[in-house]
Amino acid sequence: xxxxxxxxxxxxxxxxxxxxxxxxxxxxxxxxxxxxxxxxxxxxxxxxxxxxxxxxxxxxxxxxxxxxxxxxxxxxxxxxxxxxxxxxxxxxxxxxxxxxxxxxxxxxxxxxxxxxxxxxxxxxxxxxxxxxxxxxxxxxxxxxxxxxxxxxxxxxxxxxxxxxxxxxxxxxxxxxxxxxxxxxxxxxxx
Ligand code: SF4
Numbered sequence: 003x004x005x006x007x008x009x010x011x012x013x014x015x016x017x018x019x020x021x022x023x024x025x026x027x028x029x030x031x032x033x034x035x036x037x038x039x040x041x042x043x044x045x046x047x048x049x050x051x052x053x054x055x056x057x058x059x060x061x062x063x064x065x066x067x068x069x070x071x072x073x074x075x076x077x078x079x080x081x082x083x084x085x086x087x088x089x090x091x092x093x094x095x096x097x098x099x100x101x102x103x104x105x106x107x108x109x110x111x112x113x114x115x116x117x118x119x120x121x122x123x124x125x126x127x128x129x130x131x132x133x134x135x136x137x138x139x140x141x142x143x144x145x146x147x148x149x150x151x152x153x154x155x156x157x158x159x160x161x162x163x164x165x166x167x168x169x170x171x172x173x174x175x176x177x178x179x180x181x182x183x184x185x186x187x188x189x190x191x192x
């Protein structure tokens with residue numbers, strides 16, 4: 003069932019006409035994953051490489067989580083399911099928002115099969131709206147820390163350095179318990 007589903011995701015051309023490049027859905031998925039990373043949409047580098055978070059954002063995210071590349075890219079442990087699966091192109095500042103067709107078509111059936119997830123990491127406003135709809139402010143959601151097996155995160159992009167500088171509590175107060183929770187989530191096997 004999941005093999006068939008992921009094959010259909012990878013073959014998706016649903017919003018091809020609205021994308022700047024050929025569709026290349028980038029999802030890391032296995033039903034046994036215990037950590038879910040819910041981000042925005044792949045950037046151009048991820049689109050070209052066919053793998054998410056290969057850039058400076060990914061390096062910083064792995065540091066935040068205390069994971070090396072082998073752990074991070076192990077689909078049996080870590081699922082990476084953004085709000086949009088294909089590179090959406092550029093907007094006036096940064097990348098365009100994720101295509102809405104993707105979430106409405108694919109995220110529900112994929113998430114339904116992730117029955118072992120212990121912790122969900124939410125990156126960005128679009129993912130926050132989906133995974134924590136009561137949260138009205140991203141910074142407040144980040145500051146709330148671990149909440150109902152969810153943790154909201156600022157985007158790890160170097161473009162977000164100003165936010166990190168303005169909110170030093172993120173590194174001192176949020177990251178240590180988060181790293182413990184990540185280690186527990188992927189270290190405990192059912
Ligand atoms: S963004 Fe989503 S809906 Fe659009 S082509 Fe890619 S996988 Fe399909």
